[in-house]
Amino acid sequence: MTQQDDLAVRQYAPILAYMGTECSMFWSRSQLFLVANSALIGFAAKDITTLHTHDDLAKLWLYFALSIVGLLLCGLWLVTIELGSKWMNWWIGKLKQLEPAAYGSVTLWSERPPMGPLKVRYVATGTAILFTCIWLALFVYLLFLITHHY
Numbered sequence: 001m002t003q004q005d006d007l008a009v010r011q012y013a014p015i016l017a018y019m020g021t022e023c024s025m026f027w028s029r030s031q032l033f034l035v036a037n038s039a040l041i042g043f044a045a046k047d048i049t050t051l052h053t054h055d056d057l058a059k060l061w062l063y064f065a066l067s068i069v070g071l072l073l074c075g076l077w078l079v080t081i082e083l084g085s086k087w088m089n090w091w092i093g094k095l096k097q098l099e100p101a102a103y104g105s106v107t108l109w110s111e112r113p114p115m116g117p118l119k120v121r122y123v124a125t126g127t128a129i130l131f132t133c134i135w136l137a138l139f140v141y142l143l144f145l146i147t148h149h150y
Contacts, residue, residue: 008101015098019091026084030124033077037131040070044138057149064142070135077128085121 044066050056095109 005101008098009103012095012098012102015091015094019088019095022084022087022091026081026088026121026124029080029084030077030127033073033080034127034131036073037070037077037135040066040073041131041134041138044070048138048141057146060142060146060149064139064146067135067139067142071132071139074128074132074135078125078132081121081124081128088121 044063047059048063092109099106099108099110
């Protein structure tokens with residue numbers, strides 16, 4: 001191994017570590033948002049279908065506010081997914097750039113196994129969109145109950 005090859009491998013290694021850290025943080029953040037949304041929806045779902053009497057107006061407003069918090073949480077989740085994806089793509093670009101000098105004909109990032117149009121990151125996005133739809137449906141339902149409360 002030449003001195004130039006050694007330098008290329010030493011440049012590649014920390015970027016690969018940054019990429020691994022970025023992937024780990026991406027999924028940790030997604031899990032955090034998943035747990036938070038699940039807990040909030042579990043709290044809201046326990047008695048949401050019983051809210052229809054005059055005495056429940058305070059609860060309606062509480063759950064209405066909770067649905068707004070849920071929508072905001074999902075919005076933050078989607079932004080976090082987008083920003084995390086941009087960072088991962090940036091690190092992948094750097095790895096592809098350094099790969100030929102570091103490993104020659106061995107391809108790690110420049111030629112990935114064919115997965116079709118799907119990406120694992122789409123799972124996080126799809127889950128966030130699913131929770132957004134649930135919160136939006138709850139928001140609309142509660143808005144209906146509040147506006148039709150007599």
